[in-house]
Amino acid sequence: MSNEGGRQPDTESVSLGHDPAQHHGSSKPPIYETSIFAFASAAEGKEFFRRVYGPDAPGDEEVGYIYSRLDSPNLAPPEARLAAWEEAEAAAVFTSGMGAITTIFLTFLRPGDLVLYSQPTYGGTSTLLNGMLKEFGVISRPFRADATGDDLVSMIGDDRLAMIYLETPSNPTNDLFDIEMAASVASSHDARVVVDNTFLSPVWQKPIIHGADLVLHSATKYLGGHSDLTGGAVCGGKDDIAALKKTRYEIGTTPSPSTAWLLTRSLETLKLRVMRQTENATRVAAFLDEHPKVDLVRHLSLLEEGTRAHDIYKRQCGGPGAMITFDIVGGEEESFRFLDAMEVVKLATSLGGTESVASHPWTMSPPTVPEEEKRSIGVTPGTIRLSIGIEDPTDLIADLDRALSAV
Numbered sequence: 079m080s081n082e083g084g085r086q087p088d089t090e091s092v093s094l095g096h097d098p099a100q101h102h103g104s105s106k107p108p109i110y111e112t113s114i115f116a117f118a119s120a121a122e123g124k125e126f127f128r129r130v131y132g133p134d135a136p137g138d139e140e141v142g143y144i145y146s147r148l149d150s151p152n153l154a155p156p157e158a159r160l161a162a163w164e165e166a167e168a169a170a171v172f173t174s175g176m177g178a179i180t181t182i183f184l185t186f187l188r189p190g191d192l193v194l195y196s197q198p199t200y201g202g203t204s205t206l207l208n209g210m211l212k213e214f215g216v217i218s219r220p221f222r223a224d225a226t227g228d229d230l231v232s233m234i235g236d237d238r239l240a241m242i243y244l245e246t247p248s249n250p251t252n253d254l255f256d257i258e259m260a261a262s263v264a265s266s267h268d269a270r271v272v273v274d275n276t277f278l279s280p281v282w283q284k285p286i287i288h289g290a291d292l293v294l295h296s297a298t299k300y301l302g303g304h305s306d307l308t309g310g311a312v313c314g315g316k317d318d319i320a321a322l323k324k325t326r327y328e329i330g331t332t333p334s335p336s337t338a339w340l341l342t343r344s345l346e347t348l349k350l351r352v353m354r355q356t357e358n359a360t361r362v363a364a365f366l367d368e369h370p371k372v373d374l375v376r377h378l379s380l381l382e383e384g385t386r387a388h389d390i391y392k393r394q395c396g397g398p399g400a401m402i403t404f405d406i407v408g409g410e411e412e413s414f415r416f417l418d419a420m421e422v423v424k425l426a427t428s429l430g431g432t433e434s435v436a437s438h439p440w441t442m443s444p445p446t447v448p449e450e451e452k453r454s455i456g457v458t459p460g461t462i463r464l465s466i467g468i469e470d471p472t473d474l475i476a477d478l479d480r481a482l483s484a485v
């Protein structure tokens with residue numbers, strides 16, 4: 079499925095998974111806004127159900143469409159294109175990033191299993207691990223970016239390691255975690271390495287080539303890219319993706335045809351958007367780094383040579399991405415004055431859209447993450463997270479400069 083003709087993913091992004099000849103010559107995929115598909119005969123209906131639910135399912139057989147919670151024609155193009163981007167055998171799309179994460183956990187974790195997860199990690203993910211999954215008997219232990227392979231091994235103890243879950247770079251601090259190191263620990267325990275690649279997108283990081291088994295995205299962010307859809311995606315080996323699709327139709331984390339269609343449209347411009355956003359962010363980070371009212375700018379373009387993070391960056395990432403976290407000199411009051419003074423940059427949560435947005439992780443993240451945990455990962459009342467968009471960079475810098483003068 080991925081890169082069949084040896085073509086580059088940005089070439090595949092405009093055509094893979096859609097054959098105009100099968101759709102009245104429609105150059106773009108039509109939206110199949112239907113929940114049911116009519117069978118040509120009762121025998122065909124029986125056969126389609128056998129292929130989806132039969133003892134050998136899920137398999138390689140072409141399956142006819144039955145019902146849009148199970149599968150729909152609009153899922154094929156984004157799944158083919160994402161697999162090409164991530165250099166994976168296959169991909170599956172979901173209702174949201176959390177839908178993708180939940181489907182992974184429910185498919186591959188059982189009571190008594192141990193998950194080692196990178197910290198910080200998106201609050202929704204850590205809340206799920208330490209809340210509902212804990213109640214279901216799954217054990218989770220966090221580790222920080224300075225942990226070594228030996229540290230991970232000693233955290234396993236006598237427990238049954240099932241998964242090492244990495245969010246790299248991490249939300250919101252841009253910490254980097256070493257995928258190859260995690261893969262070498264996981265391989266001696268028959269465990270999976272799962273990487274949340276939301277922050278860099280496959281334009282800058284392809285975790286599978288570094289040893290990850292599964293790569294996931296909140297497609298709401300860069301993959302969707304226009305802040306007009308909520309979606310998720312997972313890429314990986316054929317068998318794992320088939321197992322995820324089976325869970326997807328059991329628990330109903332399947333995206334609607336319209337959402338999958340919007341994602342297909344967005345993937346055509348993924349590289350263009352991410353390149354421009356990264357260029358802009360690198361300029362903005364350099365500006366902030368020099369500003370007297372700003373402390374501790376965290377953008378991957380500013381990593382210091384000779385540090386462990388820089389070494390991981392050089393091996394694992396093709397570019398620094400467009401997420402910047404920095405501290406305003408002061409606390410919540412100064413941060414709010416800054417946020418309220420911005421005109422071009424929108425005050426909103428989420429990230430990865432064409433428009434620049436700023437948020438305040440101290441107050442605008444799930445309340446289930448305790449204050450001590452936020453401080454320990456480097457989030458304070460003065461911390462601001464910026465997702466840089468595709469606007470003219472001089473307008474962005476002028477807006478930030480004006481807002482900083484209001485602090």
Ligand SMILES: Cc1ncc(COP(=O)(O)O)c(C=O)c1O
Nearest residue numbers: 174175176200249276296298309
């Ligand atoms: C890194 C990361 N992973 C996963 C998620 C969850 O994605 P969604 O909001 O699409 O469920 C988010 C959301 O902000 C995120 O930032």
